[in-house]
Amino acid sequence: MAERGIIGKSLPRLEDPPLVTGRGRFAADINFPHQLHMRIVRSAMAHARIVSIDAEAARALPGVVAVWTAADIPDASPVDFREGPNEKLAPYRQHVLAREAVRYVGDPVAAVFAESAYVAEDAADLVAVEYEELPVVLAADAPPGEFSPGRSTEATLVRQDYGDIDAAFAAAHLVVELDLSVGRHTGVPMETRGAIGRYDAARDVLELHGAAKVPHKNRDSLGRMLGRDVTGIHLYESHVGGGFGVRGELYPEDILVLMAAMRLGRPVKWIEDRREHLMATNHSRQQRHRIRAAVDAEGRLLAIDNEFFHDQGAYIRTHGTRVADSTCGLLPGPYRLPVYRARGHFRLTNKTPAATYRSPSRYETNFVRERVMDEIGRRLGLSPVDVRRRNFLAKEEMPFARPLAALGENVVYDSGDYALLLDKALAAFRWDEVQADMARRRAAGEMVGAALAVFVEKSGLGPTDGARVIVDTTGAVEVVTGGASVGQGFETVVAQVCAETLGVDYDRIRVTHGRTDRIEYGLGAHASRATVMTANATAAAAARVRAKALDVAAEMMQAPIEALDIVAGRVVRTDIESGPSVALGEIARNLAPSAKLRNGREPGLSSDGWFDTEHQTYPYGVQMAVVKVDPETGGVAVERMLVGYDIGRAINPMLVHGQIAGGFAQGLGGALYEEFRYSETGDPLSVTFADYLIPTASEVPEVEILLTEDAPSPCNPLGIKGAGESGIAAVGAVIASAVDEAIGIPGAITELPITPQRLKRILAGIRRPLAAE
Amino acid sequence: MKPAPFKYHRPTTLDEALAILAEVAEEDGRILAGGQTLVPMMALRLAYPPHLVDINAIPELARTRVEDGRLAIGALVRHADLQAPLGCPPLDGLLAEVASHIAHYPIRTRGTFCGSLANADPASEWCLVAATLGAEFVIRSADGTRSVGVEDYFQGVMATAIGPGEMLVEARLPLLPADSLWGFYEFSRRAGDFALGMALATLRLEGGVVGEARIGVGGAEEHPRRIAEAEAALVGRAPDEAAFRAAAAKAAAVIDPLEDHATDGTYRRELVETVVRRALSAAMAHRQARPRTEIEARS
Numbered sequence A: 001m002a003e004r005g006i007i008g009k010s011l012p013r014l015e016d017p018p019l020v021t022g023r024g025r026f027a028a029d030i031n032f033p034h035q036l037h038m039r040i041v042r043s044a045m046a047h048a049r050i051v052s053i054d055a056e057a058a059r060a061l062p063g064v065v066a067v068w069t070a071a072d073i074p075d076a077s078p079v080d081f082r083e084g085p086n087e088k089l090a091p092y093r094q095h096v097l098a099r100e101a102v103r104y105v106g107d108p109v110a111a112v113f114a115e116s117a118y119v120a121e122d123a124a125d126l127v128a129v130e131y132e133e134l135p136v137v138l139a140a141d142a143p144p145g146e147f148s149p150g151r152s153t154e155a156t157l158v159r160q161d162y163g164d165i166d167a168a169f170a171a172a173h174l175v176v177e178l179d180l181s182v183g184r185h186t187g188v189p190m191e192t193r194g195a196i197g198r199y200d201a202a203r204d205v206l207e208l209h210g211a212a213k214v215p216h217k218n219r220d221s222l223g224r225m226l227g228r229d230v231t232g233i234h235l236y237e238s239h240v241g242g243g244f245g246v247r248g249e250l251y252p253e254d255i256l257v258l259m260a261a262m263r264l265g266r267p268v269k270w271i272e273d274r275r276e277h278l279m280a281t282n283h284s285r286q287q288r289h290r291i292r293a294a295v296d297a298e299g300r301l302l303a304i305d306n307e308f309f310h311d312q313g314a315y316i317r318t319h320g321t322r323v324a325d326s327t328c329g330l331l332p333g334p335y336r337l338p339v340y341r342a343r344g345h346f347r348l349t350n351k352t353p354a355a356t357y358r359s360p361s362r363y364e365t366n367f368v369r370e371r372v373m374d375e376i377g378r379r380l381g382l383s384p385v386d387v388r389r390r391n392f393l394a395k396e397e398m399p400f401a402r403p404l405a406a407l408g409e410n411v412v413y414d415s416g417d418y419a420l421l422l423d424k425a426l427a428a429f430r431w432d433e434v435q436a437d438m439a440r441r442r443a444a445g446e447m448v449g450a451a452l453a454v455f456v457e458k459s460g461l462g463p464t465d466g467a468r469v470i471v472d473t474t475g476a477v478e479v480v481t482g483g484a485s486v487g488q489g490f491e492t493v494v495a496q497v498c499a500e501t502l503g504v505d506y507d508r509i510r511v512t513h514g515r516t517d518r519i520e521y522g523l524g525a526h527a528s529r530a531t532v533m534t535a536n537a538t539a540a541a542a543a544r545v546r547a548k549a550l551d552v553a554a555e556m557m558q559a560p561i562e563a564l565d566i567v568a569g570r571v572v573r574t575d576i577e578s579g580p581s582v583a584l585g586e587i588a589r590n591l592a593p594s595a596k597l598r599n600g601r602e603p604g605l606s607s608d609g610w611f612d613t614e615h616q617t618y619p620y621g622v623q624m625a626v627v628k629v630d631p632e633t634g635g636v637a638v639e640r641m642l643v644g645y646d647i648g649r650a651i652n653p654m655l656v657h658g659q660i661a662g663g664f665a666q667g668l669g670g671a672l673y674e675e676f677r678y679s680e681t682g683d684p685l686s687v688t689f690a691d692y693l694i695p696t697a698s699e700v701p702e703v704e705i706l707l708t709e710d711a712p713s714p715c716n717p718l719g720i721k722g723a724g725e726s727g728i729a730a731v732g733a734v735i736a737s738a739v740d741e742a743i744g745i746p747g748a749i750t751e752l753p754i755t756p757q758r759l760k761r762i763l764a765g766i767r768r769p770l771a772a773e
Numbered sequence B: 001m002k003p004a005p006f007k008y009h010r011p012t013t014l015d016e017a018l019a020i021l022a023e024v025a026e027e028d029g030r031i032l033a034g035g036q037t038l039v040p041m042m043a044l045r046l047a048y049p050p051h052l053v054d055i056n057a058i059p060e061l062a063r064t065r066v067e068d069g070r071l072a073i074g075a076l077v078r079h080a081d082l083q084a085p086l087g088c089p090p091l092d093g094l095l096a097e098v099a100s101h102i103a104h105y106p107i108r109t110r111g112t113f114c115g116s117l118a119n120a121d122p123a124s125e126w127c128l129v130a131a132t133l134g135a136e137f138v139i140r141s142a143d144g145t146r147s148v149g150v151e152d153y154f155q156g157v158m159a160t161a162i163g164p165g166e167m168l169v170e171a172r173l174p175l176l177p178a179d180s181l182w183g184f185y186e187f188s189r190r191a192g193d194f195a196l197g198m199a200l201a202t203l204r205l206e207g208g209v210v211g212e213a214r215i216g217v218g219g220a221e222e223h224p225r226r227i228a229e230a231e232a233a234l235v236g237r238a239p240d241e242a243a244f245r246a247a248a249a250k251a252a253a254v255i256d257p258l259e260d261h262a263t264d265g266t267y268r269r270e271l272v273e274t275v276v277r278r279a280l281s282a283a284m285a286h287r288q289a290r291p292r293t294e295i296e297a298r299s
């Protein structure tokens, strides 16, 4: 097969025409005749016993069809873990409507079903809940309290380790000890969540529209929770206005619309509003790390001992302890580390439940680990570049297995040349010139600083994905996948891979995703896996279709298969110029069940293809930043930002750039702006965009992107690694380090986000937290 | 995010509006101007006005005019209208610069100058302008018109002299003499956010020293106001860095800072010192008042 050069090209996105002409269909655009609107009554208390709920006035409001409390749905299952039952953690799951107690402000207490969204909200206002306040636990590093009688708020202690930690510390030349915290923030997609439940009694099928991220897995979970066979449940993804890990998990509202659709016999629509979103959709990130590193006289890591406190919020949601587990497994990053011990206190607090957000556990641990590296360098007089280079795993050590686990797999770095990427990035950034410039500007009185941070990402979680490629009798191609699109360009990438393999134009390919009624299995889109897994499966399916097409064509054209190729959707002879050719549609016609030429072949010009992998891939990168601090206001401006990233092989570099730029903007939010704050009684203080500050175009500088392909993945035939999380991964780390440099106080930044108020206190030498913290 | 039911009125004359307002005032009927504050409050169900009196169909309220040494700004004049030259330099240059700090452009095309004054957010730029320059507030009801001076207008956080059934129909700003120098400085978390602290200064120099100074501070106290102590520290001195520092220190010393969960009094006090000094420096840098572009203004 000739190289067609479709893979690797920055082709325009196939999915854009409806989006840029305002004809997309997001969850709120989905409507069914006779639908009801659901509104959730949410707890106003952070922790309280429910004494009584009076819904009479709400029920009496014209247009209200039903009001449910937990008593109305005694059979409802709590929201289950995606990976199946877990006895130890089960008691910490969230009921779809709170039973005896509420545990965070925003906890669903009642659900109103009404003829319009307005009436539903009016009625929700009328539901009177009487509470008896209980003591709140608002910090994971505070002593644990009681989750329920006899059950601690420390649900579990996660741990991973290898080697003799005491011996390593005893032999250390230097021990560095830091206390570091990452703030509570999360992915805040422009489109809030939405769920439309519909029961089709004629077919006995229960449908959930507005699905995202993991439709197939969610179908399995819903089957378990609702006690239905999964062939009688279907999920439908439409356009998704951003996922970032939070969208597309199962939440109480998803189950409520389905139960209501069945019981009330009408479609039920729920669209989350922004205030709800900021208190009901998964939060993320909040951890405090007390980390110690033992190093030798040359600054080489001998051991890391880390105790951390993971603030899970009020319940354990679909992910279980995944973020805390990966925090243990992925903290070491790109460095050689002979001995390691991580212990994480996985604790419940009276705040919104937490789970994954783009680059989960890596955003946190990159901050923590890179702070440690800076400190080691400083204590031993090594430059930030040298201390890292000295500790890098070498290219020759790849693949490199660490006796740790993340996302249920052993950590095996598949390929990488960290030192090479760092060198390239230093050159691209003009690091030495920048340092000289910083020195000049600092001498002139400016508070400016440059810094770098190195990270390893992970992507392409397996184990298996499949795709089906179908060529119809007009020659149009459909790729049916179990993938999902959260706006990242999934359709384009899959079409490019199919086009390259099969030999058709990529814009003649329709990519189907997010529909459980079209394909039995699917991984969805999370953990930067869609491209790696689904694209490789697509390549496998396309290769089989190609083989089948050539086989039929050889017969039709009376030519040897070796002399045939497929170009722009036609089978042509490579040995004769302007010879005969046959369109793929024609071949498809000859493979119709009744076609004569089929000659016992399976009907249809179509095939399934599967891709199996034992391991995730580990792309890696380096981020560099120049910041300027205004010492009087405490404001931080990012003057320059570079992301260097080795992606193995980029299918569409433009899309990778988009992923990196968008990720960076979110990372900057966590570094400088975004924070869910709570009052001492557990009232959320960041429930509008006036208080939860997302960086805007004015705050986000242009990102310089250095994309390399030096370490293709040996784990898949296309050599690709994921791109989704590289832009965000080390932003907290690099900005913290650059601010240290700018203010000339090494190690000053121990907490994210770096707000002006906090920075001013650091500059004033005050380490005491603000009153409300 | 769906407002509670309300009755919507859309009068086409001022008298009609005032008559409706008189009727619905007792039940907390509200004027709807740009809606950039009121509508979000209703959507969040933090405000439940049973009546809205939309004044957007009353064209006479949308005018600015220069009269008797004052710029009169009607109740429907939008923030964005004040970003264009109004033919009354240097005041219009000052307004244009200040306007560029209010929210974002789409909001500025709807939100009104008078709505900001009526809403009286502690961090409202227009309230700072009104307080510093000494605005006169023309307030009408079905019963008649009264004029309120700035001393009596601001009455606390989001509290003003406007009573139930009354409308601020016009605010009048004294024109700035041609030789006035002015400077504005604001610090906010992001472009377009409400200020954590801001200052507006106008100066006139006489024989190389400051003859007249107005220094207003906003975002730091219950409502923006002039800081007489800071002004006094400046008058009679050469307009140099040392004098600006002295005035700024005075302002910081005398304010009674607001505190909130993210910002303590010390931060605000120190920020006041910074913004006052920077506003004064900006005044000197601006010798010819020129409306700057937004990007310049932000950097």
Ligand SMILES: Cc1cc2nc3c(=O)[nH]c(=O)nc-3n(C[C@H](O)[C@H](O)[C@H](O)COP(=O)(O)OP(=O)(O)OC[C@H]3O[C@@H](n4cnc5c(N)ncnc54)[C@H](O)[C@@H]3O)c2cc1C
Pocket: B030, B031, B032, B033, B034, B035, B036, B037, B038, B039, B040, B075, B101, B102, B103, B104, B107, B110, B111, B112, B113, B114, B115, B116, B118, B119, B121, B123, B124, B125, B126, B162, B166, B167, B168, B169, B192, B193, B194, B195
């Ligand atoms: C995202 C965002 C950012 C913002 N940032 C800023 C900022 O940085 N600085 C700033 O100052 N503002 C900011 N605002 C607020 C904006 O400037 C509003 O436009 C302004 O505060 C109110 O003006 P309005 O015309 O929209 O008033 P409305 O929302 O219509 O009314 C506000 C209140 O004033 C009353 N009212 C309105 N007009 C009159 C009148 N003529 N007489 C008597 N009562 C009246 C109304 O009844 C209501 O109670 C922001 C708003 C948003 C949405």
